[in-house]
Amino acid sequence: MRHRGLRWAAGLYVALIFLFLYLPIVVLVVFSFNKSRLNAVWTGFTFDWYRQLWTDFAIWRATGNSLIVGVASAVISTAIGTMAAFALHRYSFRGKAAFESFLQLPIVIPEIVMGVSLLAFYALIDMPLGIQTVTIAHVAFNISFVAVIVRARLYAFDFTLEEAAMDLGANRRQTFFRVTLPLIAPGVAAGFLIALTLSLDDFIIAFFTAGPGATTLPMQVYSMMRFGVTPKVNALSTLILAVVIVIGVVGQFLLRARAQKEAGGRAA
Amino acid sequence: MATSQTLARERALDTSDVMRRKLYGAHLLLLPAYLWLGLFFLFPLLIIVYYSVSQAGGAGFTLEHYARLWDPLYGRILWRSFWLAVLTTAITIVLAYPFAYALARAPRRWRMFLLMLSVIPFWTNFLIRTYAWMVILRSNGLVNSVLASLGLIERPLSLLYTPGAVLLGLVYGFLPFMILPIYASIDRLEPSLLEAASDLGARPRQTFWRVTLPLTAPGIAAGVLLVFVPVLGMFVIPDLMGGAKVTLVGNLIQNQFLSARNWEFGSAASVVLMALVVIGLRIYKRFFRLEGVF
Numbered sequence: 001m002r003h004r005g006l007r008w009a010a011g012l013y014v015a016l017i018f019l020f021l022y023l024p025i026v027v028l029v030v031f032s033f034n035k036s037r038l039n040a041v042w043t044g045f046t047f048d049w050y051r052q053l054w055t056d057f058a059i060w061r062a063t064g065n066s067l068i069v070g071v072a073s074a075v076i077s078t079a080i081g082t083m084a085a086f087a088l089h090r091y092s093f094r095g096k097a098a099f100e101s102f103l104q105l106p107i108v109i110p111e112i113v114m115g116v117s118l119l120a121f122y123a124l125i126d127m128p129l130g131i132q133t134v135t136i137a138h139v140a141f142n143i144s145f146v147a148v149i150v151r152a153r154l155y156a157f158d159f160t161l162e163e164a165a166m167d168l169g170a171n172r173r174q175t176f177f178r179v180t181l182p183l184i185a186p187g188v189a190a191g192f193l194i195a196l197t198l199s200l201d202d203f204i205i206a207f208f209t210a211g212p213g214a215t216t217l218p219m220q221v222y223s224m225m226r227f228g229v230t231p232k233v234n235a236l237s238t239l240i241l242a243v244v245i246v247i248g249v250v251g252q253f254l255l256r257a258r259a260q261k262e263a264g265g266r267a268a
Numbered sequence: 269m270a271t272s273q274t275l276a277r278e279r280a281l282d283t284s285d286v287m288r289r290k291l292y293g294a295h296l297l298l299l300p301a302y303l304w305l306g307l308f309f310l311f312p313l314l315i316i317v318y319y320s321v322s323q324a325g326g327a328g329f330t331l332e333h334y335a336r337l338w339d340p341l342y343g344r345i346l347w348r349s350f351w352l353a354v355l356t357t358a359i360t361i362v363l364a365y366p367f368a369y370a371l372a373r374a375p376r377r378w379r380m381f382l383l384m385l386s387v388i389p390f391w392t393n394f395l396i397r398t399y400a401w402m403v404i405l406r407s408n409g410l411v412n413s414v415l416a417s418l419g420l421i422e423r424p425l426s427l428l429y430t431p432g433a434v435l436l437g438l439v440y441g442f443l444p445f446m447i448l449p450i451y452a453s454i455d456r457l458e459p460s461l462l463e464a465a466s467d468l469g470a471r472p473r474q475t476f477w478r479v480t481l482p483l484t485a486p487g488i489a490a491g492v493l494l495v496f497v498p499v500l501g502m503f504v505i506p507d508l509m510g511g512a513k514v515t516l517v518g519n520l521i522q523n524q525f526l527s528a529r530n531w532e533f534g535s536a537a538s539v540v541l542m543a544l545v546v547i548g549l550r551i552y553k554r555f556f557r558l559e560g561v562f
Binding site: 010011013014017018020021022023024025027028031041079080081083084086087088090091093099102103105106108109110111112113114116117118119120121124136137139140141143144147201203204208218221222225226229233234237240241244245248252 | 300319367374403498531535
């Protein structure tokens with residue numbers, strides 16, 4: 001009897017936490033379709049706010065900027081981070097432990113400190129703030145994340161396969177592109193996606209390192225929020241949320257399908 | 269860093285040609301990371317450290333900016349940031365632990381679904397999550413209009429732009445970072461250990477305090493790391509949900525760099541924040557024997 005009461009209490013608690021997690025988001029989405037500008041009382045259904053977004057040039061430009069910075073910084077940091085992960089996985093050398101600690105620093109240093117230090121750096125070398133300065137900053141914090149993730153995947157990599165390829169007459173280049181790279185590709189792809197996500201999501205570092213012409217999407221959201229609560233921000237947030245959830249769910253689905261396929265392949 | 273020296277030393281240790289080529293390869297692979305992080309991460313941090321001990325506008329050396337941080341006005345900001353981070357972390361632990369426990373003990377087919385359901389809201393940007401609360405809390409927001417229509421209040425309550433709103437925003441923003449590691453540690457817990465405890469006569473409460481909690485402490489420790497450090501440097505949530513009223517060290521740094529334009533003082537505050545985090549993590553890591561965390 002007591003046990004059953006406990007289960008009820010646990011279920012209720014879980015439900016309450018989910019309510020806490022979802023209520024703000026549901027309210028946000030619902031009021032993006034509200035006619036009233038004040039988004040406190042429901043006055044009727046409308047798509048007006050979405051229509052306004054569609055014609056807002058600043059939002060399109062900010063989205064474009066975010067994508068440019070995201071893809072560019074993810075490509076560069078994936079290349080650099082993967083090379084570093086390789087070196088750390090394969091070789092032991094003097095100062096390796098120190099370098100590994102150093103590599104973790106960008107992950108643990110408060111973002112605001114990274115932001116202001118880069119701002120000071122760009123000012124010192126007289127580099128005008130713009131797309132390139134945000135991209136450089138994003139690469140700097142992404143390298144560490146990529147290196148950590150790719151390295152975790154490399155533990156499963158069998159390096160004797162490389163030796164086998166070379167014994168069979170492949171040169172270094174062929175070995176890398178036809179044996180090594182395909183095998184580590186999932187890890188590299190995971191690193192790339194993390195870097196892209198972190199870059200698209202970053203507000204704080206972009207806030208300090210982007211110039212007036214290089215507003216990214218989170219910066220655009222922030223400036224609209226400071227201006228006040230309007231259903232237009234609700235609509236923009238809803239769209240971002242929808243895109244993120246679709247990508248996330250599809251990603252999970254693909255991962256699961258792959259895991260099942262691999263498990264099936266092993267069983268066969 | 270000292271690449272040629274290291275190489276020379278290695279060469280003396282091991283003269284085999286293969287070894288030499290391998291080490292050369294290692295540093296060649298690391299070279300882009302050395303350069304990028306050296307130039308765009310380490311060097312900027314050194315600039316901040318340099319500014320923090322420089323006289324404003326002049327070239328002289330001074331510790332006045334650090335001394336100024338001890339001034340009660342700024343000391344209070346540092347103290348408040350620290351306590352708010354502690355409070356946020358404590359509340360997230362209290363909220364997350366029973367939730368994670370219930371999730372980990374849910375029927376297997378429900379578990380992954382519930383876990384995913386609890387992280388989905390956090391795939392989106394934290395600005396948007398903060399904004400959602402602003403919609404609910406502001407003076408003509410949802411809470412006030414519901415209360416007014418029920419006739420419970422005559423004038424809107426001021427809920428937004430208060431310290432409580434900042435705390436709520438921080439707890440909401442960082443809750444999943446506590447849920448996930450605690451869930452992982454409870455999920456790994458061996459049920460036979462709990463059975464053994466109760467077979468040996470422990471009451472459920474004793475089993476919890478003496479078996480479950482100590483064994484899941486690493487999960488809490490990891491969660492604390494993921495919540496405490498970012499909250500300590502946070503300036504956006506206090507800015508948006510606290511109005512100009514709740515100033516934290518993050519707001520102080522932002523203000524000194526962008527508005528007051530006293531970069532030397534802002535640098536000193538940044539160095540103190542960075543030092544707190546790095547030294548704190550070192551002690552923390554030793555204490556909890558966390559691996560793979562700086």
